[in-house]
Structure formats: structure tokens, C-alpha cells
Amino acid sequence: MARLWEYLERLDWTLLAAAFTLAAVGLVAIYGIGVSQEPADLFLFHKQFVTFGIGVTIIAILIFLDYRHLRSYGLMLYLVGALLLAGVLIFGVRINATQGWFRIGTLSFQPVEIAKVTLAIYLAAFFVRRGRGRLSWTTFGISFVATSAYAGLVLLQPDFGSAMVLFLIWGIMALFAGLPRHAWIILPLVLLTTAGIVWNFTLRDYQRERIESFLDPERDPRGAGYNAIQARIAIGSGGWFGKGIGEGSQARLRFLPAAATDFIFAVVGEELGLAGIIFVFFLFGLILIRFIRLGYDSEDDFAALMLMGVGAVFLVHVMVNAGMNLGLMPITGIPMPFLSAAASYMLVVFVCVGLAESVAVRRRGLVDQAAGKMLFE
Secondary structure: OHHHHHHHHHOOHHHHHHHHHHHHHHHHHHHHHHHOOOOOOOHHHHHHHHHHHHHHHHHHHHHOOOHHHHHOOHHHHHHHHHHHHHHHHHHOEEEOOEEEEEEEOOEEEOHHHHHHHHHHHHHHHHHHHOOOOOOOHHHHHHHHHHHHHHHHHHHOOOOHHHHHHHHHHHHHHHHHHOOOOOHHHHHHHHHHHHHHHHHHHHOOHHHHHHHHHHHOHHHOOOOOOHHHHHHHHHHHHOOOOOOOOOOOHHHHOOOOOOOOOOOHHHHHHHHHHHHHHHHHHHHHHHHHHHHHHHHHHHOOHHHHHHHHHHHHHHHHHHHHHHHHHOOOOOOOOOOOOOOOOOHHHHHHHHHHHHHHHHHHOOOOOEEEOOOOEEEOO
């Protein structure tokens, strides 16, 4: 019981409050989509609510598990992630032209969401084990190959969006770990060459169409550009304070596809307005700031890099999902953290929060000389 109270005092309550508030916003938006249908359909709302309850349980469990043990199991977790990604190509089911789901009865999950976290943990352990300071080109290259192995398996599904997320997680973590010398000159050249190869030999026709429609949505307004146009219409029609929960015409009249998943951000914009969007961005920013602060306070290089990695999972998803809803990025199946009705990813973001809280309860203490007791920020 004493340990429980000690952990409760050290928890990052700001992080928890921001995460739970975002989850509540998502539940409200999904509820509004459900009740606006004829007849009302609350299946996704109930599913999201159950997922939220499981997520809270995951956080509670991870708080009592010492995150430092993960450093020793980094390679093992990486291999588990690789096996899941390989297994789904053989035993998985195909949904929307992508073989990226395991299905057990009525339940299904995407192993690539788990792989994003296992990759972050592996890279944090690998970079720390190779020493502090600037990464060598050898270390940098090995980490790139490890990430490419994950991304290659994901591209075979095919899931270009998630493969891009994996590379961005690696890039952000490598940046914080310390890029090798002259990387700023060499990497852009490699990136441009890789982009050319991917465009000509890897992307499928429908993926090229998504990128082309992003550059010019009006080129095919009823085909590849339809989703982007409808999302922008929804956000623009919300005004300052929105139309109200369940009153969004784009979602209610089903002009907006995948309203509860890929385009939940557009629903928030239409029903809660610009004020709701600003509030959501504020909460995401708060979560990222807390991740950075916890990494700094921990005085543990592994914790700092791990939190940069799981923070990158949030940052990349927010940027890509909001970008595609606003017409700033191509349409991909990347869900918005806490908001989208995507159970696999929802549980993964709760795992990320749980890992951060595990660091929080074990971070360094600040001694209050005047009071003569240990305080924790």
C-alpha cells in the first residue's frame, strides 16, 4: 500500500489528464456519428469505450513494471515484432486491399501498430548500447537496416502509410541520438534517390493516384480526390464553434467516408469548430511536452530515447492524419491518436502513455532542502 501511494504521488497527472481528455473527445465524436445515422448505430462507440477501459488497465499494469528491464529485451521485442509482421502476410486477413490484420473470431488487430512500439524500444536500447554522443555511420546504418526490415514487411501488405511512419520514427530517434558527421549532406541525396525508386518500382497505381490527387484534388473530384475535398468541406463548415455533436452534415449524410476512423479529425472540426481543433492540438502538444520533460528528468539515456520514440509515434500520426484531413498530405490509413475508432492503435497509444508513467514514477527526485523531503515534479 505504501508503494501504491508513493507511485500515485509521482505519476504525471498532467499527461494522464491530457490523454483521458483526448479519449473523451474521441468518444463524443464517435457517439455523434452513431446517433446521427438512421437508425442510430452505436457499435463503434461501445467498442471504443471498451477499448478505453482496457487501455486504462494497461496503464495501471505498466506503472508497476520497471521500464528499465525493456533495455535488456530490446532485441527480443524487435524479433517478436518482425515475426508478427511476417506472420500476418501468411495468416492474416485482407481488408481494403491490405493484408495487415490478424482476426480471432470477431476481434482483429494490426501487428504493425505493435511493431511501431517494439521498434522504438529496440532503437533506444541499440543507440544507448553503442555509446553516448554522435552516432557512428556503422550504428546509423545498422539501425536503418533494422527499420527497413520492418518497413519492407509492411510494404508487402501493402501499407505505404505505416512504412512511412516507421522510417519517420527511426529518423526522429536518430536525430535525437546524434546524426553521424556530414549526414545533413548525404541523407537528402539518399532520400531523393529512394523516393524515385519507391515511386517507380514500389508504389501501386492506387497509391500513386492518392499522391497525385493530393497535389491536385480537383483533377478527380469524384474519385481519388473525393475524400480530401469532403474532409476540407467538413472542417471549413464548422466555423468557430462547430455545428454541435451529431449535427455534422458531412458525417450524418455520409458524404465523408471513414468518418469514425481516418477522418475523425474532420468530424471534430465540423462539430466542434476551430475552437475544438485548437483544443485538441493543445492537448497533443501537452502530451509531447510531458514526454520530453519526463525523458529529461529521468537522467536515463534509454528512457529519454524510448520516450522520444513513443513520442514520435504520436507526433507522426498527428501530423499525417491532420495533414491529410486538411489537404496538406496524401490520404493514408493513419489513425488519429485517441480519437479514431481504431482499437489496435488505441491500445498502442495507451501502452505509450503507460511506458511514460513507468518512467515518471522512477525518475530522479528533487530534494527540497527547506522542507527536508523528496519532491517529484
